[in-house]
């Protein structure tokens with residue numbers, strides 16, 4: 001039945017609101033499904049409308065849990081992450097959630113529904129796609145302003161200072177947490193009793209040893225343009241898709257933990273944006289927030305060039321994407337042997353004074369400013385300790401914004 005609804009909704013996704021649109025209830029809220037917004041590995045995201053206040057639109061993420069308790073607990077980790085960052089600026093929060101149980105053919109399966117604010121402007125990937133279609137590019141200052149917004153939102157995870165909503169909610173391995181006004185069903189109460197954490201038991205023990213049990217930070221682990229929504233005003237980025245969020249640092253204390261971490265990354269972190277240390281997780285290393293800094297470098301490059309640096313390079317060379325990532329093999333389109341050299345805007349610390357002439361303007365068209373290139377280079381160091389941390393990255397981006405000339409209107 002559930003699959004039939006997905007099929008029906010995806011078939012009608014291009015149609016405006018049908019009179020017979022399916023409806024569903026999330027706790028006390030009755031919602032009408034308008035259309036499919038997108039789909040991922042195990043989830044569908046629908047645009048829904050409140051039946052009681054038709055001007056209220058939401059995005060409803062439906063996470064199917066086909067593999068029993070394990071997949072339910074993964075979905076609940078995502079729900080938990082929405083709560084943890086519920087009041088962190090620049091990070092999506094959930095409005096409500098529920099767990100539905102379906103019984104059929106003697107089997108029971110669960111589906112987790114998460115109600116999210118709807119962002120009508122879409123995400124950064126949509127903007128990249130529009131640029132590719134229109135042969136246009138982001139004005140650099142506007143782009144770096146958006147990028148700074150993403151850095152600041154990410155800082156809310158990397159330097160987690162707690163949230164009034166989230167505090168007392170995550171009780172690794174034990175205890176209850178307080179409600180947040182959400183009308184939870186019996187299933188949710190069961191989950192509540194068990195207590196939730198973003199860590200598996202092995203990870204929790206390893207981390208407690210490494211941090212002396214102190215509160216830590218979080219890594220998003222799937223930063224990419226498709227996971228950065230644009231606020232309705234058009235000026236603020238919103239970090240979303242918290243299904244991959246993991247507590248950090250994570251010391252890899254055993255071979256089994258290394259394999260589990262690598263498998264989780266393979267499932268949840270998008271390959272062209274995934275840091276090298278997650279491709280080949282080694283025992284004795286520590287996986288931390290630097291994985292996101294790598295992905296930020298890939299994201300900035302994709303905004304400038306149209307795709308991830310490693311997708312670009314593996315397309316160019318015909319080589320494997322993972323080998324390009326592991327060896328840090330990437331370049332800007334106008335760099336390297338055989339590349340058509342364009343005059344670079346702003347050598348060294350910043351773009352130089354504007355030089356006149358139509359030929360000059362034409363030559364400079366499509367050229368990426370040197371200070372922006374440098375941000376990408378710093379993020380894409382194969383050795384995690386050589387990458388800036390989030391505060392250093394914010395500082396770099398603020399300096400770039402200071403030296404960039406105003407965008408032409």
Ligand SMILES: Nc1ncnc2c1ncn2[C@@H]1O[C@H](COP(=O)(O)OP(=O)(O)OP(=O)(O)O)[C@@H](O)[C@H]1O
Nearest residue numbers: 037038039040041043045059116117118119226241
């Ligand atoms: N709040 C929202 N507002 C508008 N559109 C949304 C919203 N949330 C998700 N979408 C759309 O649905 C798509 C899939 O969402 P999301 O990334 O959360 O799903 P996912 O299953 O985790 O995807 P992935 O496999 O790419 O990680 C997004 O790319 C976006 O187009």
